Amino acid sequence: MPRVLDGKVIAEQVRENLKDRIENLRSIGIQPKLVVVLVGDDAASASYVRSKQRMADKLGMAGDVRFLPVTVTQGELIREVEQLNADPTVDGILVQFPLPSHIDTEAVLAAVDPDKDVDGFHPYNVGRYATGSPVIWPCTTAGIYEILKRSDISIAGKTAVIVGRSQIVGWPTGQLLLTHNATVIQCHSKTEDLRKFTLQADILVVAVGQAGLIGADDVRSGATVIDVGINRVDGRLVGDVDFESVQEKAGAITPVPGGVGPLTVTMLMHNTIELATRRRG
Numbered sequence: 299m300p301r302v303l304d305g306k307v308i309a310e311q312v313r314e315n316l317k318d319r320i321e322n323l324r325s326i327g328i329q330p331k332l333v334v335v336l337v338g339d340d341a342a343s344a345s346y347v348r349s350k351q352r353m354a355d356k357l358g359m360a361g362d363v364r365f366l367p368v369t370v371t372q373g374e375l376i377r378e379v380e381q382l383n384a385d386p387t388v389d390g391i392l393v394q395f396p397l398p399s400h401i402d403t404e405a406v407l408a409a410v411d412p413d414k415d416v417d418g419f420h421p422y423n424v425g426r427y428a429t430g431s432p433v434i435w436p437c438t439t440a441g442i443y444e445i446l447k448r449s450d451i452s453i454a455g456k457t458a459v460i461v462g463r464s465q466i467v468g469w470p471t472g473q474l475l476l477t478h479n480a481t482v483i484q485c486h487s488k489t490e491d492l493r494k495f496t497l498q499a500d501i502l503v504v505a506v507g508q509a510g511l512i513g514a515d516d517v518r519s520g521a522t523v524i525d526v527g528i529n530r531v532d533g534r535l536v537g538d539v540d541f542e543s544v545q546e547k548a549g550a551i552t553p554v555p556g557g558v559g560p561l562t563v564t565m566l567m568h569n570t571i572e573l574a575t576r577r578r579g
């Protein structure tokens with residue numbers, strides 16, 4: 299049986315470290331502050347935003363949410379972002395996705411001050427990690443790294459196969475593993491014979507959003523399998539990996555729920571503290 303990599307335990311370890319860093323910042327009069335901008339009243343987004351707020355509070359950070367109506371114009375949203383850019387007490391700005399279709403997401407991302415971009419999605423920050431000198435990594439990618447590092451799974455020299463190339467998870471995760479000297483194969487929806495590649499993986503990261511995409515026949519014996527997918531099937535949350543069959547084959551595997559998910563919000567706090575330290579620490 300493989301090692302099941304428990305994201306809740308690892309996230310708790312990360313938060314213990316963050317508490318010390320927050321304490322150090324507070325001792326010099328700095329309280330790291332994260333502001334989330336939420337457009338519209340999508341219930342899933344609102345619940346996600348509340349969980350961010352609760353975690354910030356629990357860690358002794360400052361948090362705030364700006365609620366904007368779904369009818370907000372692009373100009374109004376960008377002006378809100380610019381006010382946050384100009385506010386010296388704000389360390390991290392997160393504009394919650396998805397945005398309504400009348401708003402150009404790229405333009406909004408580009409309006410966030412790169413020094414306050416906790417998502418790591420601003421073109422400047424993408425350029426930093428693409429050129430091998432990251433300031434921060436996008437939260438999910440950063441969480442995957444914490445899972446590997448804290449589980450003593452080595453990356454350098456290993457073959458890492460990423461299934462998915464999204465700007466939010468797949469592509470930055472490939473860049474992170476490359477930065478840590480893995481040999482990276484980036485697969486995507488146009489990849490022919492996906493199994494040919496996944497069978498080569500020492501580390502297999504799956505971030506597609508398709509339940510059951512990866513089964514036991516797609517996984518090399520002893521591989522580490524990181525499942526980023528979150529899919530609702532018959533009212534149950536499942537990943538992109540068929541956990542039941544793949545756990546017979548893998549050396550280590552993250553469950554869904556309870557694997558990568560718990561790290562994502564924690565790494566958002568980590569990124570806020572990192573940016574606060576860089577800008578005013």
Ligand code: GUN
Pocket residue numbers: 392393394395396417437
């Ligand atoms: N919506 C769901 N996940 C995320 C995320 O990581 N960042 C932002 N900005 N919006 C999201």
